[in-house]
Amino acid sequence: ELQLVESGGGSVPPGGSLRLSCEYSGATSTSYCMGWFRQAPGKEREGVVTMDVDGTTNYADSVQGRFTISQDRALNTLYLQMNTLKPEDTAMYYCAAVRFWRCPARIDQYRFWGQGTQVTVSS
Numbered sequence: 001e002l003q004l005v006e007s008g009g010g011s012v013p014p015g016g017s018l019r020l021s022c023e024y025s026g027a028t029s030t031s032y033c034m035g036w037f038r039q040a041p042g043k044e045r046e047g048v049v050t051m052d053v054d055g056t057t058n059y060a061d062s063v064q065g066r067f068t069i070s071q072d073r074a075l076n077t078l079y080l081q082m083n084t085l086k087p088e089d090t091a092m093y094y095c096a097a098v099r100f101w102r103c104p105a106r107i108d109q110y111r112f113w114g115q116g117t118q119v120t121v122s123s
Contacts, residue, residue, distance in 0.1 A: 002027045002112040004095045009117030016085050016121070022078040022095030022114060033103035035110070036069065036080045038091035038119075048093070049080070050103035058103065062088075085121045092116040 008020040020036070035050030049059045049069045057069055068081040078095055096110040104110070 002032060002097050004097065004112055004114035006093065006095050006114040006117040009093060009119045011120040011122065012085055013123050014086060014121055017081070017083045018085065018119060020080040020082065020093055020095075020117060020119075022080075024076050024078065024095075024097070030073070031099055032097040032112075033100045034071070034078050034095065034097045035103055036067075036078075037094045037096055037107060037110075038089075039094070039116075040088075040091040043091075045094070045107055047105075047107060051078075052103050053101045056102075082119070085119075087121050089119060090121050091119060093119050 002024055003026045005023045010018060012018055033052050036048040037045050038048050039045040047060055048063055049057060049067060051057050051069050066084045070079045094116045095114040097112045098110045
């Protein structure tokens with residue numbers, strides 16, 4: 001089974017940047033759709049960006065142009081570069097995966113989850 005461990009969260013002022021990492025093990029990522037999700041206090045978990053097995057990406061409108069997903073298969077790591085951060089980006093960020101060629105729209109279909117890393121954007 002796939003294990004996921006996120007890191008890189010922290011506290012930054014508005015306009016700042018962070019890069020999250022998700023190190024995976026237990027299986028080859030070439031068989032898994034992977035993505036980043038977030039959950040703010042009192043809100044439902046939402047998708048931030050997903051990456052299909054063929055590298056096709058799908059960004060949420062709220063982060064389009066500010067966030068970038070990437071993957072280094074040699075290091076078994078998925079990244080999320082977050083620029084021009086806003087207070088509304090404050091949330092716990094999770095890495096998730098499922099053994100599908102195309103990433104599903106439904107969050108409950110993602111089988112493997114990391115423990116999350118907190119991102120706080122505040123002045």
